[in-house]
Amino acid sequence: MAVYSEKVMDHFMNPRNVGEIDNPDGVGEVGNPVCGDMMTFHIKVKDDRLEDVKFKTFGCGAAIAVSSMVTEMAKGKTIEEAKKITPDLVAKELEGLPKQKMHCSNLGAQALNKAIDDYEARKAGETAALETKAGEQCCPFCDEEERQPFCQPCQVRAQKKEGL
């Protein structure tokens, strides 16, 4: 499997922090199964630090390795520090990702940020405002410029936009 770096293979074969957290302080979900990658992140926050981070991922080897790496990078960091984790940083830590996987599989940082957003919203009393409804979420690979014909949620969203 020479398409992936040793680090990616390590995180794929031995993923860290797989699972969910009971009574999490924040939950973030990105991607959708239609596009092939979907990630759910759970966080536990104590004294403004990420005490625990867990993930579940449906997707390719890169998507699983990215999720695992993000949990490792985020654990123990303050909220502000964790917000600075970007997809590029994650790819760098993994010693690179194949070009075609950079957009579709590198969603871990966004999933973490969504979980942090959820945590902050909950703190502000806006529970459930950020919950993702299945099927509505689009992968960032299908952005406005490069909409993928196979991605039905993107098509629906685009049609709605064009209709307005």
Next chain:
Amino acid sequence: MRRVYLDHSATSPVLPEVREAMLPYLGDIFGNPSSMHDWGDPPREAIEKARKQVAGLIGASDPDEVIFTSSGTESNNFAVKGLAAGQQSKGKHIIISAIEHFSVMNSARSLEKAGFQLTIIPVDKNCLVNPEDVLNSIRPDTVLVSIMHANGEVGTVEPIQDISKITREKNILFHTDAVAACGTISVNVKDLGVDALSLAGNQFYGPKGSGALWVRRGVRIIPLLDGGIQEGGRRAGTEDVPAIVGLGKAAELAAPNIADRIQKLTPMRDKLLQELPRKIGHMIVTGHPEKRLPGLASFCVEFIEGESMLMMLNSQGVAVSSGSSCTSRALKASHVLIAMGLSHEIAQGSILFTAGIENSPEDTDYVLEVMPPIVQRLREMSPLYSKYIKAGKGGKQDGGL
């Protein structure tokens, strides 16, 4: 660790007899088959021998109807573009199916851009083309039908004879892409009733870079390559003599052994088709239950994605394929699975085992041993699976997976 190659739809290994037959043509016998002097004779004779061997594999009585190419892809390009171009004074409408290989599909799309009209007929949930759909799609200006013999992703064998009855009655050319079928099941151009047929050597233990297109005598085909008069003026360029010799040898070895090969591969396939879904819940068989290639077992596993399965199987020494979008460089789920009516979500869980003659029942037993824990591990990581379990749909019938 045991190493098990179950990806014969990608390519088969080269048989030792094939390699031996090729070696002299990578050594002392280097002449150009078109040369007049003595150096040209042995390679020219070797090519003509290979032509007879390939004709023998597909039941063609006239070896000159066989044109050597560089691959199944070239054969399909040549057939679709060359036959359509040869007929365009009669009309500019062609018919293909939704499950064709990209070399047929994209050749047809190219013709569309060049002013042809294209009808793509659907398949049913088992990937079968309905001959009635071919009949109903025929127009006065239809000049070519191209439907594959057997699908290399789900193994379904198409009703070529029923379709050729229609095309002959309507006097329309019929090409079939038999790349996945040739050398694996019995393929006879007379019985099939087609006008052109593609095959590739690397699908039946010949070398990569070898292919052929059989075109019925008298059928007009416009060459893809302009140049010299090699291959009867139909395919210019100095012949790849070692590849052609290897293809010929592979055809010679296959022809009398098709029944034996089917007998060897079918039990391995059937064991996977029956046992894997029994051991693993929410795993569906794709393709036709009976009308399918003997070595091909294809599935979709729910809640997980094909590339991660492929990688985990690879780490256990098992080579397979997947039609998931993550596995394709184009990041698109297999058009074959989508054409069969499967959702994109289910198609992401595609996994394909294709056995060959060097495999043994121990190989498939090994897959039955390593596959369930892999699925379980990936499902434990899958948010889709945990959602499914939380929704209370998971019960004992899932066997804990």
